[in-house]
Amino acid sequence: MKITFLGTGTSHGVPSIDCMINHYSDCPKGVCRLAQDNPRHRRTRSSILVELNDYCILIDVSADFRTQVLREHIRRIDAVLITHSHADHIGGIPDIRSFTKDRSLPIYGSNESITSIQKTFSYIFDPLTTIGGGIPKLEPHIIENSFQLPSEIPVNTLKVDHGNLKGCFGYQIGPLAYIPDMKSIDQKNLDKLKGTEILILNCLRNSPAHSTHLTLSESIELAREISPRFCYFIHMCHDIHYETDSRDLESWMDFSYDGLVLNI
Ligand SMILES: [Zn+2]
Ligand SMILES: [Zn+2]
Ligand SMILES: [Zn+2]
Numbered sequence: 001m002k003i004t005f006l007g008t009g010t011s012h013g014v015p016s017i018d019c020m021i022n023h024y025s026d027c028p029k030g031v032c033r034l035a036q037d038n039p040r041h042r043r044t045r046s047s048i049l050v051e052l053n054d055y056c057i058l059i060d061v062s063a064d065f066r067t068q069v070l071r072e073h074i075r076r077i078d079a080v081l082i083t084h085s086h087a088d089h090i091g092g093i094p095d096i097r098s099f100t101k102d103r104s105l106p107i108y109g110s111n112e113s114i115t116s117i118q119k120t121f122s123y124i125f126d127p128l129t130t131i132g133g134g135i136p137k138l139e140p141h142i143i144e145n146s147f148q149l150p151s152e153i154p155v156n157t158l159k160v161d162h163g164n165l166k167g168c169f170g171y172q173i174g175p176l177a178y179i180p181d182m183k184s185i186d187q188k189n190l191d192k193l194k195g196t197e198i199l200i201l202n203c204l205r206n207s208p209a210h211s212t213h214l215t216l217s218e219s220i221e222l223a224r225e226i227s228p229r230f231c232y233f234i235h236m237c238h239d240i241h242y243e244t245d246s247r248d249l250e251s252w253m254d255f256s257y258d259g260l261v262l263n264i
Contacts, residue, residue: 001050001051001052001173001174001175001176001263001264002050002051002052002261002262002263003048003049003050003051003176003198003200003261003262003264004048004049004051004072004259004260004261005048005232005234005256005257005258005259005260005261006044006047006048006049006062006064006065006068006072006074006258007043007044007045007046007047007062007064007068007258008043008044008046008234008235008236008255008256008257008258008260009043009044009045009046009235009236009237009258010043010045010046010088010204010205010213010235010236010237011045011086011087011088012237012238013043013044013045013063013064014031014032014035014041014042014043014236014237014238015027015031015032015033015035015036015042015238016032016237016238019032019033019238020032027238028238028239029238029239029241029244030241031238031239031240031241032238034241039257039258039259040242040257041241041242042258043236043257043258044062044064044067044068044258045062045063045064045088045089045091046060046062046088046089046180046181046234046235047059047060047061047062047064047065047068047089047092048060048178048200049072049074049077050173050176052151052153052173052174053151053153055078055079055149055151055153056074056076056077056078056079057077057078057079057080057081057149057153057173058077058079058080058081059080059081059082059083059171059178060081060082060083060089060090060180061080061082061089061090061091061092061093061095061096062088062089062091062092063087063088063091063092064091064092065091065092065093065095065096066092066095068092068258069095069098071258071259072259076099077096077099077105078105078149078150078151079105079106079107079108079149079150079151080096080105080106080107080108080138081107081108081109081155081171082107082108082109082110082113082114082117082169083109083113083168083169083170083171083178083179083180083181084109084110084112084113084162084165084167084168084169084181085109085112085113085116085117085120085165086165086181089180089181090113090116090117090120093117093121093124093136093138094121094124094135094136096136096138097134097135097136097137098134100136100137100138101134103137104137104138104139105136105137105138105139106138106139106141106149106150107138107139107140107141108141108143108147108155109140109141109142109143109167109169110142110143110144110157110166110167110168110169111142111144111167112165112166112167113167113168113169114140114141114142117140118140123135124136124138125138125140143157144157145157153173153174154173154174155171155172155173156171156172156173156192157169157170157171157172158170158171158172158177158179158185158189158192158193159185159186159189160179160181160182160183160184160185160189161182161183161184161185161186162181162182162183162212162213163183163211163212165212168181168182170182172192172193172196175196175197175198175264176196176197176198176200176264177193177196177198177199177200177226177228178200179199179200179201179202180200180202180234180235181202181212181213181235182202182213182214183210183211183212183213183214185222190225190226193226193228194226196226196228196229197228197229197230197264198228198229198230198231198232198262198264199223199226199228199230199231199232200231200232200233200234200256201214201219201222201223201231201232201233201234202214202219202233202234202235203215203216203219203233203234203235203236203240203255204235204236204237204239205236205237205239205240206239206240206245207239213235216233216240216245216248217248219233220248220249220250220253223250223253224250228252229252230252230253230254231252231253231254232253232254232255232256232260233253233254233255233256234256236255240255242255242257
């Protein structure tokens with residue numbers, strides 16, 4: 001299995017437009033300014049590509065999808081999994097049309113996520129839309145629990161709480177568990193994570209606590225409870241400095257970065 005981190009940032013991305021407008025004067029650790037010269041501080045919106053047996057699974061179509069595809073030379077996508085319908089996770093859907101010229105692409109998500117995508121991008125699903133420059137051909141699939149992709153790869157859903165948004169998922173594919181946005185998880189779903197080899201987990205910022213996301217101490221605590229072989233933190237804002245904030249990490253934890261590739 002090959003995992004490519006396409007984006008590792010929170011909804012604003014790093015550097016944030018807010019910090020640029022304020023001439024970086026409010027940036028808590030100077031990360032937005034450091035991002036100009038150090039790519040490890042640059043974070044596009046969160047998404048990964050999983051390649052397994054020559055089958056390419058995209059998890060979320062981030063608002064930076066186009067940039068990520070061009071940067072990583074992605075030439076093939078076979079299926080799309082959506083964690084939830086917040087704009088940072090679905091904003092790139094119009095650009096997926098380049099991958100649906102010859103065939104439609106299956107897109108999987110909760111009832112809430114698929115319904116929201118159909119509403120947000122209604123032109124894609126309206127048979128009366130004039131094709132013009134091309135529209136994505138998507139085949140929506142509402143999923144609830146475990147399911148199989150057309151290539152017979154089994155996928156488990158992990159139901160997580162992320163504020164009051166309903167139908168927010170993480171996904172488990174073989175040894176990998178991917179949870180970009182969450183605040184809490186119930187015991188039933190936590191139990192599914194036993195034996196995870198690679199955990200990719202939400203870690204919004206160092207402090208203060210947040211109502212819909214895990215922050216560093218909470219992410220570390222949850223990672224210890226799951227105890228995978230390795231844990232990579234994702235969906236980080238400019239309050240995570242990958243060097244100075246790494247003090248409290250275990251040897252098997254690290255902050256991810258855009259372009260990181262794992263072969264497991
Ligand atoms: Zn998000
Ligand atoms: Zn900043
Ligand atoms: Zn979200």
